Amino acid sequence: MTDRLTLAVVTAGLSEDSTTTRLGEAIAKAASGVVEHAGQHVEIKVIALRDLAHGLTDMMITHVASPAVQDAIDTVLTADGLVAASPTYKASYSGLFKQFFDVIDESALENLPTVVAATGGSPRHSLVLDTALRPLLSYLKALVLPLGIYAASEDWGRQDLQRRIDRVGASLGTVVLAASPGGASGSLDNDAARPGLRREVKDEFSNVPDFASLLASVGS
Secondary structure (H helix, E strand, C coil), rough: CCCEEEEEEECCCCCCCCCHHHHHHHHHHHHHHHHHHHHCCCEEEEEEEEEHHHHHHHHHHHHCCCHHHHHHHHHHHHCEEEEEEEEEEEEEEHHHHHHHCCCCCCCCCCCCCCCCCCCCCEEHHHHHHHHHHHHHHHHHCCCCCCCCEEEEEHHCHHHHHHHHHHHHHHHHHHHHHHHHCCCCCCCCCCCHHCCCHHHCCCCCCCCCCCCCHHHHHHCC
């Protein structure tokens, strides 16, 4: 941990000023208010996946990250807290959202305090938090907070949405503070709190089978 704590916002909003991005930023701002009220400095870093779409596709094919994609991954891996926000597509997160987390190693987010958030056109899709986003982040070993936010189109402009944002942000800020130096878990260094960050780098091509030999053996 450093003196300045970092909150990463991963947003899969496709428009330049999307409601998904606004929701993610608002949650992070509410969390930062709690952190700064406790005397800690905090920086919010927004990762707009729409700007990384081509790079993520290239990485899926070549397994090589562009500087921009690698910087985004590093931002998430070294963050003290995460807000993961996606628009709802076909009752789930968007393909772009999944693509980003597909290129992150399985245990790299271990113990990372995380809030899931989603937007959609109808309240009927509010279960997307529990049926899609939460299982994905839990699989990646993130510490997914019980509170999350789904914002339908009709929620914008209502005071209740801001109340929910403040509540979720306060929850994230409290957990981030607890894991910071001087907090309840302050005796742990970053590697101890996040064991997924100190794993050895593995060569994925070190044990590739000889498919020519395997195919030749079929039917022989």
